[in-house]
Amino acid sequence: MTALLALKGLTKAYPGVVANDDVSLSIAPGEVHALLGENGAGKSTLVKMIYGLVKPDQGEMQMNGAPFAPAEPRAARAAGVGMVFQHFSLFDALSVAENIALGMEHAPRLRDLSRRIREVSDTYGLPLAPDRIVGDLSAGERQRVEIIRCLLQDPRLLIMDEPTSVLTPQEVEILFKTLRKLSAEGTAILYISHKLEEIRSLCDAATVLRLGKVVGTAVPRESTAREMAEMMVGKTLSTPSRPAAQPGEEVLRLDALSLPAPTAFGMPLRDVSFSLRQGEVLGIGGVAGNGQDELLSALSGERRAPRATIWLKGQDIGALGPNARRERGVLAAPEERLGHAAAPNMSLTENAMLTGAQRERLERAGFLNWGAARAFADRIIAAFDVRTPGPANAARSLSGGNLQKFVIGREVLQRPEVLVVNQPTWGVDASAAAAIRQALLDLAQQGAAIVVISQDLDELMEIADRFSALNEGRLSASRPTEGLSVEEIGLMMGGAHGMEVAHV
Amino acid sequence: MDLSVINPVLLLAALMSAATPILLAATGELVVERAGVLNLGVEGMMIVGAICGFAAAVESASPLVGFAAAAAGGAVLSLLFALLTQLTLANQVASGLALTLFGLGLSALLGQGYVGVKPPRMPDVDFGPLAEIPLLGPVLFSHDPILYIGILLVAAVWAVLKFTRAGLILRAVGENHDAAHALGYKVVRIRTLAIMFGGALAGLGGAYISLIRVPQWTEGMTAGVGWIALALVVFASWKPWRVLLGAYLFGGIAQLQLNLQGAGVAIPVEYLAMSPYIITIVVLVVLSADRTAAPGSLGRIFHASG
Numbered sequence: 001m002t003a004l005l006a007l008k009g010l011t012k013a014y015p016g017v018v019a020n021d022d023v024s025l026s027i028a029p030g031e032v033h034a035l036l037g038e039n040g041a042g043k044s045t046l047v048k049m050i051y052g053l054v055k056p057d058q059g060e061m062q063m064n065g066a067p068f069a070p071a072e073p074r075a076a077r078a079a080g081v082g083m084v085f086q087h088f089s090l091f092d093a094l095s096v097a098e099n100i101a102l103g104m105e106h107a108p109r110l111r112d113l114s115r116r117i118r119e120v121s122d123t124y125g126l127p128l129a130p131d132r133i134v135g136d137l138s139a140g141e142r143q144r145v146e147i148i149r150c151l152l153q154d155p156r157l158l159i160m161d162e163p164t165s166v167l168t169p170q171e172v173e174i175l176f177k178t179l180r181k182l183s184a185e186g187t188a189i190l191y192i193s194h195k196l197e198e199i200r201s202l203c204d205a206a207t208v209l210r211l212g213k214v215v216g217t218a219v220p221r222e223s224t225a226r227e228m229a230e231m232m233v234g235k236t237l238s239t240p241s242r243p244a245a246q247p248g249e250e251v252l253r254l255d256a257l258s259l260p261a262p263t264a265f266g267m268p269l270r271d272v273s274f275s276l277r278q279g280e281v282l283g284i285g286g287v288a289g290n291g292q293d294e295l296l297s298a299l300s301g302e303r304r305a306p307r308a309t310i311w312l313k314g315q316d317i318g319a320l321g322p323n324a325r326r327e328r329g330v331l332a333a334p335e336e337r338l339g340h341a342a343a344p345n346m347s348l349t350e351n352a353m354l355t356g357a358q359r360e361r362l363e364r365a366g367f368l369n370w371g372a373a374r375a376f377a378d379r380i381i382a383a384f385d386v387r388t389p390g391p392a393n394a395a396r397s398l399s400g401g402n403l404q405k406f407v408i409g410r411e412v413l414q415r416p417e418v419l420v421v422n423q424p425t426w427g428v429d430a431s432a433a434a435a436i437r438q439a440l441l442d443l444a445q446q447g448a449a450i451v452v453i454s455q456d457l458d459e460l461m462e463i464a465d466r467f468s469a470l471n472e473g474r475l476s477a478s479r480p481t482e483g484l485s486v487e488e489i490g491l492m493m494g495g496a497h498g499m500e501v502a503h504v
Numbered sequence: 505m506d507l508s509v510i511n512p513v514l515l516l517a518a519l520m521s522a523a524t525p526i527l528l529a530a531t532g533e534l535v536v537e538r539a540g541v542l543n544l545g546v547e548g549m550m551i552v553g554a555i556c557g558f559a560a561a562v563e564s565a566s567p568l569v570g571f572a573a574a575a576a577g578g579a580v581l582s583l584l585f586a587l588l589t590q591l592t593l594a595n596q597v598a599s600g601l602a603l604t605l606f607g608l609g610l611s612a613l614l615g616q617g618y619v620g621v622k623p624p625r626m627p628d629v630d631f632g633p634l635a636e637i638p639l640l641g642p643v644l645f646s647h648d649p650i651l652y653i654g655i656l657l658v659a660a661v662w663a664v665l666k667f668t669r670a671g672l673i674l675r676a677v678g679e680n681h682d683a684a685h686a687l688g689y690k691v692v693r694i695r696t697l698a699i700m701f702g703g704a705l706a707g708l709g710g711a712y713i714s715l716i717r718v719p720q721w722t723e724g725m726t727a728g729v730g731w732i733a734l735a736l737v738v739f740a741s742w743k744p745w746r747v748l749l750g751a752y753l754f755g756g757i758a759q760l761q762l763n764l765q766g767a768g769v770a771i772p773v774e775y776l777a778m779s780p781y782i783i784t785i786v787v788l789v790v791l792s793a794d795r796t797a798a799p800g801s802l803g804r805i806f807h808a809s810g
Contacts, residue, residue, distance in 0.1 A: 053686065073688035089683035091676050092800060102676050103687050107669065 002065055004029045004188045005050070005157055010059035012045055019045035021212040022059070027157065032179065032189045034199045034220060037209035038232055038401075038429030043192050046209070047159050050190070051083045052076035077105065082150030083159040084143065092135035096145050099134055103149040120151050124178045139288050140171040147178070158182065159190045164198060168287050169457070169490040176202055194430075195458075196225035210234055233431050247465070248278030250313075251449040252330075252418050257309040257318075259298055267291040269298060272475045274468060276418070276449040281440065282478060283464025284453045286493050291473035292422055292453045293335065299420045299451065300332035301325040312418065326358050329417030333407050335426065335453075337400065341407040344396040348388065351395050352377040352410055359414040376413070384409035385435065401432040408436050412443050419443060422453040437463050457489055469493045510763045515756075516643045520651060521717065523755025525550070525709040525726075527654045529733035530740070530747045531661055532705025537737055538665065539698035540678035540801035544600025545585055546706050547730025548607020553578040553707025554714040555611040558623055558721045561711075567626040571650060571711050578707020579700045581607060586699040590692045593805050608724060618721040626650070626716055650712055655748070657705070662744040674698060678799035681806040691806050706730065732781065739788030741797040746788070754784040 003026035012020045020042045027033045037043050048054040050061065052070030061068045063079055070076035073083075090099050097114050101107035108116070114130035121128045126144040134142060143163060150158055160179075164172045179189055179202065193199055199206060199220045206218045208231045216231045253275045261268040269291055276282050286292065297303045299310070305318035312328055320328075334340040342351045353373040357363045362373045377391035384405040388398055395403055408424055424440065425433035441463055444450050453470075454460055460467055466478040471494035479492075529546050536543050556577030561570025585603050588594040629652065631645040665671040674694060677684045681691045713729070714721055732754060740746035757780040765776055 052688070073686070077688075085686060089680075089686040091679040091683060093679050093797075094672075094676065098672055098676075101669070102672060102684075102689075 003027060003062070004031075004064060005068070006062040007046075007050075008060050008062070010046065010049060010056045010061070012042075012049060012054060012056050018212050020049070020056070023209070023212070023214055024059075025207045025214065025217075027188045027190060029156070029188055030183050030186045031205060032183050032191055032203045034203035034206035035190060035192045035209065036196075036199070036206055036228060036232055038431075041209040041232070042212040043209055044161070045212075047083065047161060047190065047192065050076065050157075051081055051159060074105065077103075077153060077155075080154070080156035081159065082153060082155035082157070083161070084146040084150060084163055085161055090134050090142055090145060092133075094134060095130070096128060096132050096134060096137075097130040099145055100130075100149045100152065104153060116152060117148055120148050124148075124151065124181060125174060126178060140167050143167070143175070147175075151182075155187060157188045157190060159192075161192045162194065163191075164193065164195060168493045169486050171287075172198070196220075196228050197458075199228070200225060208232055229430050233429070235431070247280040248447060250275055250277050252276040252451075253311040255309050255311065257298060257305055259294065259303060259305065262294065262297075262303065267294055267473045269294050270473045272298075272473075274475060274478060276451065278447045278449055279444050280466070281444050281450045281452060281464045283460035283467045283481065284451060284470055284475070285455065285457055285460050285467060285489060286470035288455055290470045290494075291475075292470060294473070295470065295475075296332060296334055296420055296422045296453060299330070299418075300334070301330070323358060326355070326414075329359075329415075330420070331355070331359075331411040331414055331416040331418070332420040333411045333422070333424065335422035337403050337407060338396065342395040342403060345394055347394055348381070348386075348391040348398075348406060349374045349377045351406070352380060352391070355410060356414055380406055380409040380413055383413060384439065401428040404428050405432055405436060408439065412439050416443070416448050418449045418451070420451040420453070423455065424452060425454075425456065425459060433459070457486070467492075509767050510760075513639060513642050515759055515763060517646060518759045519752060519756040520643070520647060521755075522759045523751040524651045524654050525712045525717065525729050526733050526736060526754055527658065527748060527751035528650075528709035528712060529706045529730055530736045530751060531654070531657050531744065532702035532709075533733055533737045534740070534742060534744060534747055535661060535665075535674070535705075536698050536702035537802055538678045538742055538799055539674050539695050540681055540799050540804065540806075541589065541695050541699055542596045542600065542803035543582070543585055543603070543699060543702060544597060544734065545582070545603025545607065546702075546733050547726060547728065548604035549578040549581050549703045549706035550607075550710035550713075550726045550730045550733075551611040551724065552581045552607045552614075553710030554726060555615045555618070555710075555721060556707065557711025558618055558714040559614065561623045561715055562618060562621055565624050567624050567715055570623070570715055571708060574707040574711030575704040576707070578703040578705070578710065580703070581610075582699050582703025582706070583696075585703075586696045589805070590696055590699075593807060596803050596805070604730070612723045615721050615723065621721065623715050623719050623721075625719070648716055650708065650716065654708075654712075658744045658748045665744070675799070678801055681801045681804070685806070685808055691808070695806075706733075709733070732784070735785065736788070738798075739785060739791070741791070742799065743797070746791065750784060750788050753787060754780050757783050 006026040008024050010020050010023045023046060035043050045054060049056050052073045052075050068079060070079060097110050097117060100117060101113055107113060117128065117130045126148060128141060128144050128148060134145060163175060167175065183189055191203055203220045206220050207214055208216045210232060218228055254273050257269055257272045259269040267290060272295065274282060298305050301320055301322040307318055308316055310318040312330060317325055317328065338344045343354065353362055353368060356376050360376050362369050362376065374391055380386065381388060381391060386406045387402050408421065411419055424436050440450055452460065452464060461481055464481050467481045467484055468478040469476045469492035476492045529550055533543065533546055553574035557570040557574030560573030561567050585599055588599040589596050626648045628646055629649050635641045635645040665675060673689055677689060677691050677694050685691050710726055713726060718725060736747055736750045740750050761776040761779050765773055
């Protein structure tokens with residue numbers, strides 16, 4: 001069988017970095033092909049070339065044996081390439097049908113389009129109402145919008161960039177059924193993911209990229225996740241270790257904390273309660289947008305809480321702001337690295353100053369001690385292996401993984417009594433993620449209480465002692481992670497958002 | 505004080521005319537902002553349109569040529585803004601303010617030879633028997649063509665934004681320029697066209713003041729109308745019909761307060777003069793209680809990264 005898509009010697013260089021270096025691969029019709037690699041390995045650049053967003057410097061692409069060089073996404077779509085983006089390329093204020101019309105060359109009238117959306121969503125078991133406003137949809141539903149937008153154009157190749165990172169296990173199951181059905185109908189799928197177990201269950205072949213080069217191929221069903229991970233990183237991986245420890249006395253307690261939604265698209269917190277002891281790690285799972293950001297800002301003090309809802313060692317800290325809480329040892333590292341956890345255009349020294357000023361005594365009577373701040377930044381860089389030329393570099397210039405190591409390290413080194421982190425390893429490559437998890441475990445070992453909010457269930461299972469799920473702003477009762485099954489977790493997270501697992 | 509000197513029919517007729525400059529400028533700015541661009545240079549584009557229109561009308565003795573020149577002048581000036589913000593990625597707020605200052609200076613320079621000149625008069629549209637209807641005739645059917653064009657433009661902008669693919673793409677670009685770019689839409693080109701449309705309408709609005717409302721040329725004669733138009737777009741929640749409502753409200757109160765001054769009402773003139781601004785803003789603030797209507801990418805710089 002001739003390949004549907006064949007790439008030969010594709011090379012793309014940006015100033016200072018070769019994103020893709022002589023990359024070749026081929027995909028047969030109906031094949032599910034995984035593209036593996038750490039952040040910065042060049043996966044995004046490669047798929048952007050296939051989708052016509054970026055032009056290769058060298059090399060050629062062939063579609064069904066004929067030369068294929070899309071000048072823009074429109075040409076790629078016309079040739080039968082569909083793409084589901086990692087950061088959904090959707091318009092919040094527009095309806096589902098309008099969003100889909102924008103991604104089509106010859107969009108029919110909205111009424112006909114709505115009918116076709118219903119047909120396709122029935123055929124593939126992806127329930128979706130065409131007239132809803134996208135801003136009101138869950139992450140899983142938003143992804144369905146993108147998938148249906150692609151399916152309406154009968155793609156021969158569907159590119160999926162990290163599709164499952166925002167889905168509940170049940171939603172992943174629905175997605176996989178859809179993808180298997182598509183593949184059986186002859187649609188090839190190029191699948192990018194960090195989650196190796198998923199790739200093992202879904203994909204027929206895998207190409208591994210490292211630093212822009214193809215470093216190997218694998219048949220996922222016949223390889224272990226560990227083998228593939230080590231091929232990606234190029235070295236042996238260590239699993240975070242955690243000696244069993246007895247939790248100490250209670251440090252942090254939430255009593256029926258309720259807060260209204262901060263914005264129109266935000267989520268209110270409803271009756272959230274938990275208790276956390278010294279040396280304990282509480283893992284909070286749940287699909288994005290179910291109150292994670294709101295919970296973090298209530299704990300960090302960005303939003304003040306009502307009286308008698310947040311207690312630190314018996315003291316009511318609900319009315320205190322972030323600085324007063326820092327003073328008492330409650331630190332937080334929010335999810336959004338650029339803009340929330342770190343100020344993008346400020347140097348690492350300045351960023352170290354921003355949260356470390358009090359606990360590290362970097363200021364006195366309103367005057368800043370830059371020498372001490374630089375030393376603190378240097379300490380973080382050394383202790384957490386942050387790859388940067390030095391603390392004078394802007395936060396923006398660091399790669400996602402390195403900046404994440406910096407912002408987590410900055411809080412860890414301030415010896416917190418309670419540390420709240422949201423998505424500590426989101427978009428971080430495997431070895432950096434392992435280092436961050438190990439640091440959190442070491443911190444707990446020293447007696448700190450830690451709240452880890454994450455959408456990566458494997459991560460929570462690995463480091464948390466107890467697990468709770470956030471769903472629609474409600475926190476489930478916590479359960480010990482040991483012996484908890486994926487199905488149970490999925491149900492705690494609210495199942496597939498009120499829908500049956502699709503009958504495909 | 506004698507309120508009976510105020511003739512309600514004349515007041516209503518004057519209201520429509522007083523509202524038209526704001527209506528034109530605000531409609532143009534609405535399209536610009538729906539495309540995600542905040543152009544604070546409306547006042548500058550209006551005053552440049554005012555002098556371009558005035559000069560062209562005087563030289564050619566044709567008000568229509570004047571209005572065409574005004575639209576062209578406003579659009580050309582807005583191209584400067586497009587160049588700064590879309591190609592060199594300059595800050596939109598600073599560029600817009602600079603555009604206003606530049607426009608005020610440029611218009612003063614261009615207008616030096618036109619002070620005290622009388623422009624040709626624009627004839628009213630002849631509606632025949634319609635104009636004879638009591639009350640409605642003089643209020644609705646006794647105006648110049650530009651006023652009606654303004655109302656038609658509001659309807660057209662509303663219909664294009666709501667029902668056409670071009671309007672959908674424009675809204676998409678304003679809502680999330682990164683996503684629009686990822687889908688292959690030409691963000692910079694679409695925004696540049698929107699900015700030029702806004703400039704042309706601001707120019708028309710300016711010429712309406714210098715050729716019909718006043719009609720003569722004085723420096724700085726737009727007197728803040730461009731700023732009111734900007735505020736109107738925000739308080740109208742980026743909805744065309746609310747812009748029309750707001751413009752008529754403002755025009756109506758502006759006209760009413762002039763009449764009240766004439767009637768010698770025992771309220772200090774300063775309070776009357778500020779009343780249109782205050783009342784318009786209060787009414788529109790109440791109307792725009794839902795704050796989610798702002799285009800998602802409004803005022804943000806778009807940079808296509810690989």
